[in-house]
Amino acid sequence: MKGFLLAGLLALAATPALAHSGLDATAPMNGAVLEEAPPHIVLTFAKHTRLTRVRMAHGDNQAVDVDLGDQTSFATRFVVPLTDMGSGLYRIELRGLSSDGHPVRNAFTFRVQ
Secondary structure: OHHHHHHHHHHHHHHHHHHOOOEEEEEOOOOEEEOOOOOEEEEEEEEEEEEEEEEEEEOOOOOEEOOOOOOOOOEEEEEEEOOOOOOEEEEEEEEEEEOOOOEEEEEEEEEEO
16 A cells, blocks of 8 residues: 555656656767867757757857757757857757747756867
């Protein structure tokens, strides 16, 4: 009986997390150290998501919008072009809307040596 109760409570706790679209993976990975800046970043989501804004900050410079081109429809994978700003820390911030209507916000960093 205790096992069923515990399983039920765990299922209830996990339900909100499963309902939202999350960022499953990035390329480069969060915290990666690279020899050179990549020509693009790849964003992979758990569920269909529509990107509404991607910003990039380099070092101490203020973040600038990244051109999303025609990537305005719902998808689970986006390839976003990236401008090479040289060595240093890159911070990518993104916003979107998941297909279930929930807002998506995330950020990750990588460093170019």
